Amino acid sequence: MTVTPPATIEDFRNRLADVTDALPKRLRQCADYIAANTDRIAVSTVAELAAGADVPPSALMRFCQILGFSGFSEMQKLFRDAYAPGWPDYSTRLSNLKENGAGSPAALLAEFVEAGRLSLEQLAKSVDEAALSQAVAQLTDAGTLHVVGLRRAYPVASYLTYVFEKMQVPAMLHDGTGKLDHRHALRAGDACIAITFAPYSDETLALAQDAQTRGLPVIGITDRLTSPLARLSSTVLTVPEVDFGAFRSLSATLALSIALAVAVGSARG
Amino acid sequence: MTVTPPATIEDFRNRLADVTDALPKRLRQCADYIAANTDRIAVSTVAELAAGADVPPSALMRFCQILGFSGFSEMQKLFRDAYAPGWPDYSTRLSNLKENGAGSPAALLAEFVEAGRLSLEQLAKSVDEAALSQAVAQLTDAGTLHVVGLRRAYPVASYLTYVFEKMQVPAMLHDGTGKLDHRHALRAGDACIAITFAPYSDETLALAQDAQTRGLPVIGITDRLTSPLARLSSTVLTVPEVDFGAFRSLSATLALSIALAVAVGSARG
DNA sequence: CATATTTTGGAATTTTTATTCCATAGTCGG
């Protein structure tokens, strides 16, 4: 029963995929954990990985053998040989990037990474959970979701629509292509998600207004509570996005939007 | 003579630089070898490193202690821990989330925030500065920039185009609206930016192919070096985006893209 | 429901690896 052990990491992944389905409970746990934490193999001990997978060490040993290795050590060798760490330390790396001369692409990137991280941190701190839940509830009960966002908000609007589609939630992106006006697509029972940041886009506000007039719920995603979009919305979600230069990273806005979409998708599904 | 051990990799490098000069022959060999092979520490044994430095294991042990560690194991721990927990176990976390009472929207948001944060961190660690500079150079010298990205990459493509427009760089978004084919818009002297992630979009690859055939520079933004887009690109930028469930946060991809666009915009302006 | 088969957990064992210690070699100051 000597099978040859996987010779490359790709081999390894294939073998893993092959066997996973036919495995009993504990060994399946091993497979799942290893699949998700492949890169830890090189720097961990049997005991550590076993603890992570929540199985006894012996189960992990058996698992290695099923994969075709003589034992854990042989498997680990494969990964140790291939080991090539990225830069180890985030803050060190970030200052290295910045040192490469102000205005260099790398320095710019460091700034945007920083801005994105800050935005995400603030979002986590400042999110209004009640408003978020309310938004999810309103969107869950609605028919078609109409998403509108232009200029810098357009990527967000398009991604939202993409996620809704993937989650089989009827959604329509109002993107103004061909200046076709789709405002009559708003029907009773629908809901609207409008996204705009200063300087606020008239078209976006107009659609929100329209939806409000027809009595549809409007979820507004915007930069502050005093935004003109706030008045038009039944629920307002504010996003504290940190700008760098004239451009926002959108990290926080996207995170909020996807969370919203996935929550709605699951609730409906 | 209990010195506190270095707490970060940066500490470690400083300490190493401090002591190196005052070291006798064998220990100096250790210092030199370790300095040149810092990244192997996490995955090697004392014996292996000692062999590499061409000293007996005991010399290496002494060396570790001079650096302030209690022994080799303590030093190794520093590097193993610093090796980014790679990519957390998101699929498991997602299913946990579903089990634990259908995950409140706020919990979902927390996950996406975390995914975004990790992605940005990974990006900072792993970005290829040379490739980035090369991409900027190629785009700076080009005429019109043709941006293509569909599905999940579409938000990135559209934002890139937005930023280029704002910076007065001629750019064209190939978004497939109306299935109009714009491949003949690619003219000599232009350049192409193609963005796609697994599962790769045929249309995006087709345009990249077209550009390559005409001899235009192609900047590929993708998830790994083995992506089919890599073959078609003159410069490849890989983005380590952490997926949460089926959806990527795009934080890292956007940060990279904006940095690229702003760098090109300034260089041209 | 009894029996055969598979899976499991953990204790016992073996192997590998880290660490200490000390006799010896080397170096420096006088």
Added chain:
DNA sequence: CCGACTATGGAATAAAAATTCCAAAATATG
């Protein structure tokens, strides 16, 4: 050239890790 001190290599020991093995539990089979 002699002693005092430092550095070195390797053998001995301790610690940690991997691996095996088997009784017990779980599961499948007739």
